[in-house]
Amino acid sequence: MTLKKHISSILLLFIPFLALSFMVYLSYDDAVLKPTSYVRIAISSVISIYFYHLILFLIKSRILRCISVVTLSFFYTLLFSSYVKYGSFSVGMIASIWETNINESFEFFNSHSFVVEMMFFIIISSPFIIIIFKIEDFLDNKRIYLCSSVIVIIVSLISFVRYLYAPAYEIKGFERFAEIFGGIPKMLSLAVQTKELLDSESIPITSKWNLIEGADDSYNYVIIVGESVQQKRFSESINKIDSEKVNGWKIYTNAIAPATQTRYSVPRLLSLNNIDNLYYGLNIIDLAKESGLKTHWYSNQARVGEDDTPVTRIAMRADQYNFHNLDYSLTKNDFVLIDDLSQGLEQQPNGNLFILHMIGSHFDFCYRVGLLRATPDLQSKCYDKTILELVSFINKVKETVSHDKYKIIYVSDHGLTSIDEPPFLTHGVGKQFSTDAVNTPLIFIESATERHSVEYDNKEYFLRDLPHTLGAWLNVSAKELNSDAEIDSVVNQDRFVIDSGDIRFLQ
Numbered sequence: 001m002t003l004k005k006h007i008s009s010i011l012l013l014f015i016p017f018l019a020l021s022f023m024v025y026l027s028y029d030d031a032v033l034k035p036t037s038y039v040r041i042a043i044s045s046v047i048s049i050y051f052y053h054l055i056l057f058l059i060k061s062r063i064l065r066c067i068s069v070v071t072l073s074f075f076y077t078l079l080f081s082s083y084v085k086y087g088s089f090s091v092g093m094i095a096s097i098w099e100t101n102i103n104e105s106f107e108f109f110n111s112h113s114f115v116v117e118m119m120f121f122i123i124i125s126s127p128f129i130i131i132i133f134k135i136e137d138f139l140d141n142k143r144i145y146l147c148s149s150v151i152v153i154i155v156s157l158i159s160f161v162r163y164l165y166a167p168a169y170e171i172k173g174f175e176r177f178a179e180i181f182g183g184i185p186k187m188l189s190l191a192v193q194t195k196e197l198l199d200s201e202s203i204p205i206t207s208k209w210n211l212i213e214g215a216d217d218s219y220n221y222v223i224i225v226g227e228s229v230q231q232k233r234f235s236e237s238i239n240k241i242d243s244e245k246v247n248g249w250k251i252y253t254n255a256i257a258p259a260t261q262t263r264y265s266v267p268r269l270l271s272l273n274n275i276d277n278l279y280y281g282l283n284i285i286d287l288a289k290e291s292g293l294k295t296h297w298y299s300n301q302a303r304v305g306e307d308d309t310p311v312t313r314i315a316m317r318a319d320q321y322n323f324h325n326l327d328y329s330l331t332k333n334d335f336v337l338i339d340d341l342s343q344g345l346e347q348q349p350n351g352n353l354f355i356l357h358m359i360g361s362h363f364d365f366c367y368r369v370g371l372l373r374a375t376p377d378l379q380s381k382c383y384d385k386t387i388l389e390l391v392s393f394i395n396k397v398k399e400t401v402s403h404d405k406y407k408i409i410y411v412s413d414h415g416l417t418s419i420d421e422p423p424f425l426t427h428g429v430g431k432q433f434s435t436d437a438v439n440t441p442l443i444f445i446e447s448a449t450e451r452h453s454v455e456y457d458n459k460e461y462f463l464r465d466l467p468h469t470l471g472a473w474l475n476v477s478a479k480e481l482n483s484d485a486e487i488d489s490v491v492n493q494d495r496f497v498i499d500s501g502d503i504r505f506l507q
Contacts, residue, residue, distance in 0.1 A: 025041055249444070300358055301359055414428075429499060
């Protein structure tokens with residue numbers, strides 16, 4: 001192989017390298033990427049090109065080589081299209097494809113312009129088509145593939161070392177390798193995860209409650225489950241607004257969430273649990289149903305995902321449920337839940353339990369308040385704006401149910417830890433843990449209590465015992481409920497939370 005052909009090959013392959021690098025770059029929402037992110041982008045692009053090389057080397061027929069290149073280029077073009085529109089491909093997006101029908105799929109693709117995608121397809125495929133037809137001896141040069149193989153082996157060793165020494169809260173196994181390699185391995189990994197998660201949704205939950213006395217069905221009960229609200233920032237924000245907006249609220253300022261992440265926290269907020277076990281059969285929805293209430297779950301969070309499916313299993317116990325999103329990329333404004341609430345009240349004016357699962361202050365904060373992109377300095381301000389929207393949302397819920405007797409509880413699944421780099425607030429898992437990561441507001445509002453101003457209570461309460469408080473709040477008696485664990489009765493609780501599946505005792 002002549003030097004001229006070597007140079008030509010390098011220049012040709014540099015074109016798809018730039019295209020694939022740009023595709024992966026689009027999946028990152030960070031305003032400023034870390035150096036390790038650029039390394040990962042480069043690795044993913046090199047590995048993707050290696051797949052092309054391998055196909056060309058193994059297949060001897062020129063026609064089959066062309067078909068393979070076109071097929072791979074089409075695959076990466078689909079990925080590119082999803083990255084441009086929604087960010088990185090995810091379990092929820094695969095679930096959307098999995099559960100849709102052919103007509104809906106065509107409707108989705110026909111709603112977009114193919115000009116950019118077609119340009120990407122041509123840029124990706126053309127160099128390899130040229131190699132096939134113009135530089136045939138390049139395909140027979142073993143040294144090129146030897147170099148590519150060495151690169152892959154080095155990357156594999158790095159991946160394996162990262163796998164061995166990854167913190168406990170990071171995903172290990174094939175998912176970790178696939179995340180680094182990207183492209184086809186990542187898609188296969190996501191497809192496997194999606195199938196497992198969809199299957200786990202169908203695992204039946206059987207109620208284990210032994211009911212003694214039913215609820216007061218003259219009330220409407222609303223549990224608002226928030227997302228990622230740090231108590232410290234919540235207090236700072238509401239202190240700056242008109243006090244009338246929080247009149248009638250009783251706010252517990254020292255409530256401790258069960259866990260640092262949604263998947264571990266929300267099930268414990270709504271089901272009886274202890275340090276070792278979570279009892280799905282003793283969840284608040286089944287308790288309310290058996291006490292005579294009609295139950296509703298309306299969610300603006302994703303339905304399918306590693307963090308979401310454990311919550312979904314409980315949600316689907318409700319008489320009526322509605323998930324507005326299979327994936328976070330399709331998330332709407334939380335006020336769509338108000339429409340659900342209104343429709344539920346039209347169907348049955350009294351005797352309802354509504355659970356509204358908000359997207360709340362989930363990252364990206366600026367996207368949550370309508371800014372598609374923001375500088376790092378704006379991220380913190382955007383987070384505070386989501387808290388102000390939360391205040392408006394709670395008051396809108398109150399207004400919607402205020403025509404009859406009502407009780408409202410707001411609780412967030414966890415808080416966030418403050419850090420010194422964008423987005424300045426993050427999940428407090430592992431080394432990032434702090435008490436702010438689990439300290440979240442707990443709010444009670446009800447029509448029977450006449451409060452003309454906001455009331456604060458700084459009593460420490462570990463929210464893993466919230467189901468006992470919710471039983472009393474519903475005026476329900478059951479054998480499994482413990483009155484000593486209610487918020488107004490509890491004297492002493494073990495001071496621990498769940499951090500990425502492990503027990504963490506607080507000082």
